[in-house]
Amino acid sequence: MDTPQRRPDRWSLHDFQEMELNAPPNEKWELIDGIIHKMMLGGSLAHNEIVVNLAVVLRTALQAKGSASRVYSTNVPVVSEAIDTSTYPDIAVRCGPRVLDQKEMTDPVLLVEVLSRSTGEKDRYDKAEAYFRIPSVQHYLLVAQDRMDVTVLARGAADWVRTRFDAPEDAVEIAALGVSLTLSEIYENVKEIAGTY
Template sequence: MGQPATTKDYYTKDEYFRMLEASDFKIEYHDGKLRMMTGGKIAHNDIIDNIYLALATGQKKCKVKNSENAVAIESTNKYVFPDLTATCGKPTYQEGGIARLTNPNLIVEVLSPSTAEYDRNEKFSYYRSLESFQEYVLIDSRKLSVESFYRETHELWHIGSYYNLDQSVMFHSLGIEVPMQTIYADIDFSLAL
């Protein structure tokens, strides 16, 4: 096991799933192209731990999942690995192998220097094609900064920005608030670079 060699220009879904199951690394699938995902820095991983614990214990109506679950975006033929997802109601998965969630309501991405642009733009565009998708939260691992996007209707999104430790981030789809102090508890920003 290890990181698979990606020498081809195009991979079928079957080839991708076989490669993914044999890999120690997460690999995203973008309509035949592969994108290798690297491990996060300490600050990135600590923020994921903080927010997962806050979301999973702060409410009982939705199921919170870590980045071991891929999200299947069938309309664009993509499989991606967000940092966290939450599904309110019964989660649905594509059949076979690696868990491929099809109906997340909330997606959380923790931004790092190498993924911030991708998470903010491309991934957000992919996620918006999911009918179930209601809320996107971007948490910066390099500074105090959380942005939230909540879809009220298909065309109308509400945007929230949080930059101070005395603020709380509203997770509308879960019906809870999480203090910035909880999200950034014991985070050393020097370990994000």
């Protein structure tokens, strides 16, 4: 199945979820503002190492402060019926209570995408625009996988505030969660990044 059979130009979240149920197991799709995008499966070792580093550092920091917030990886979709969106961010953190057998989230506080050549543009623009319209989202991190470079987009009073970090000692503050993480922690042991720790 190379592309889903087109119905209207834009898909509703409900129709997309129906399509996903019938998709072959080796294919994964995202719906962003009613438009379907095929996901690349797999990924580089560097990409996966960065995702694991982020998950571990975030979880450890949240546990240290006694937070009930939970860290999730790429298999849990973030959905919004209001904007016909269903995505699989590399990392998501949510702070609300979890119900038994919950399989998706509507209320993430932090979303993280590790950028690759094939997905970077979509993550920077299409996903960012969609994520900005999810009321619970307070922070969106864009993390380069080929160099030490993290961009934080934080919800401000009137607009989103963009801050970029590129030094090992730089501390990325996630104010909504009350935690911070350094770039040296994010990129720890990633051999493709010169000078990492």
